[in-house]
Amino acid sequence: MSHDAVVIVGGSLAGLHTAEALRGENWTGPIVVVDADDEPRFDRPPMSKEYLAGTVPDQKLLLRDRARLDGLGATWLLGQAVTAVEPARRVVRLADGRELAYADLVIATGVSPILPRALAVPSAHLLRRKADADRLRQHLRPDRSLIVIGAGFIGLEVAATFRAAGARVDVVEALATPLLRQVGPQVGGALRRIHERAGVVFHLGRQATSVTEQGDGVAVTLDDGARLTADALLVAVGSVPGTAFLEGSGLEVADGVVADGHLQVAPYVHAAGDVVRWPHPLAGRSVRIEHWMTAIEQAKYVAKRIAGTGGDEPFAALPYFWSDQYDRKLQVHGFPSADAHLELLDGDLDADRFAAVYLVDGRATAVVAVNHPRQVLAGRRRVLAELALQEAP
Ligand SMILES: Cc1cc2nc3c(=O)[nH]c(=O)nc-3n(C[C@H](O)[C@H](O)[C@H](O)COP(=O)(O)OP(=O)(O)OC[C@H]3O[C@@H](n4cnc5c(N)ncnc54)[C@H](O)[C@@H]3O)c2cc1C
Structure with missing residues (x-):
């Protein structure tokens, strides 16, 4: 061999x-x-x-x-x-x-993607492969309704796509704020308000305890006894x-x-x-x-x-991701954390565009921006400089 x-x-x-x-x-x-x-x-x-x-x-x-x-x-x-x-x-x-x-x-x-046993009905949708998107898209109509379990990026992006098409959307999330772990309570709260203005109904701090299929749709029971029904269910609770x-x-x-x-x-x-x-x-x-x-x-x-042409230094690229929801482009560079202090660089969290840095012990660890590509790059430079400074012996 x-x-x-x-x-x-x-x-x-x-x-x-x-x-x-x-x-x-x-x-x-x-x-x-x-x-x-x-x-x-x-x-x-x-x-x-x-x-x-x-x-x-x-x-x-x-x-x-x-x-x-x-x-x-x-x-x-x-x-x-x-x-x-x-x-x-x-x-x-x-x-x-x-x-x-x-x-x-x-x-x-x-x-x-994870499909918890309690939510594992045959018609439940997950989203990772093209075939998943094709199947989910069959419900994308103004006369349809969708329940999304999990208010992470994939859940919120799908919620935005369905609401923009006129479908009714309920989002169930165990934590108190959407995207809490990913972007913290303030930015997560701002995104929640954007979705609510678009007509999404959130069930925050709630767990889905069971799902049953009902006719052509689904019924989801929450841990407070509430019961939601819809044509389709997307489970987006992590991977x-x-x-x-x-x-x-x-x-x-x-x-x-x-x-x-x-x-x-x-x-x-x-x-x-x-x-x-x-x-x-x-x-x-x-x-x-x-x-x-x-x-x-x-x-x-x-x-x-x-x-054998490089990679002598450890891999240290600053993480970057984006998310598109409605007409908003969210961009984040660095390591945002839920307990960081948020310092606004421009706009305010309910404006059409804003930029802010996450400060931990006074140093910028991440920058977040909505519809603000110029400020986010300036913020990225600051994060890189301040994180590198901290690294110096
Ligand atoms: C719906 C969706 C939306 C997203 N949106 C964004 C976004 O807006 N911004 C962003 O930054 N990121 C986004 N992401 C994340 C981004 O797509 C991933 O970071 C990226 O796909 C990672 O690539 P990967 O090659 O590591 O893994 P994958 O793309 O998951 O590819 C892994 C491959 O490994 C194969 N594989 C697994 N196990 C085996 C095995 N045992 N043997 C052989 N093959 C195997 C799989 O079949 C798969 O093809 C999104 C992801 C999803 C699902």
Whole structure:
């Protein structure tokens, strides 16, 4: 068995970018990309926004067309899950029993949405794959109604898309504020008001305890006894990292595959994208980030490490994400936290646009902005400067 290939497990955003970046770094050896999905090339952010709304055609959802993929000269094993890894022998096992030897292995298996048992009726919708968006879109009509469980980004984006199409939307959230963990109470509160003005009904501080199917729709019971009914149900309560196949491999898993500061999991084993947990030098702790941009930055970094063309410093890109809801573009750079002090840079939280920084012990750890791209970049520079300052011995 020859160990000359880079094997990439997961061929979506992080896996694809790793393969491309390897070629960009003039790595000429074989690349094998394995993905459990038959078509991992679909980009996910539009699935809760413009693709769900029907304003972006299927073709535009593709990260790359076939010709560009072919140009990479990689082998794509699609519809094939990796079921095991043996780092000592440097092989991975596929679902059909085949083994692949690797020179270097890249774990880029992302996350999958959680469906709690109490909510698991056959008609419940989850949103991760194109087929999920296609199925959910069948309810996107003014005469339909949707219950969303979970007021995180995906839940709120879908709520906005459905309300914009005229559907009735209820959002159930266990915490007191939407997006509390992601952006804190003040910005979460501002987003709540935007949704309420658009007609979304929130049930905050409430747990959904059971779901039953009723005719063509669903009935959801909350922990205060309230009962909501709608044509469709979206469960968007979080996700689990794709690490089941690492069981028995000896590689460390703790809410993600655990890597060092160089995104290295073990000798010849690297990780990139939503699945990896690593010590972020600027955060001062280990993090796992589910953001589109971070997945790409990590893929490029890992490719440099494998090709021997860079990645000597630990991976320290400042996390960035965006979210589109109605006519608002939310952008966040850095490490927002619920207990930080919010300092406004421009506007106020109920204005059409604003920008603010999160201060922890007087230092900016994150910047948030709505419809304010210029201020958010200025804020990003400040966050980078202040976090780096803190790092100095
Ligand atoms: C609906 C939605 C909206 C989003 N919107 C935004 C946004 O607005 N802004 C933002 O910053 N981020 C957004 N994101 C997050 C962003 O899409 C992710 O950060 C990004 O997809 C991560 O890429 P990845 O390659 O790490 O993982 P994924 O895209 O999840 O790809 C992982 C791949 O690994 C494959 N795989 C898993 N296990 C195995 C196995 N054992 N064997 C073989 N293959 C396997 C899967 O089939 C999958 O193709 C959104 C995500 C979703 C779902």
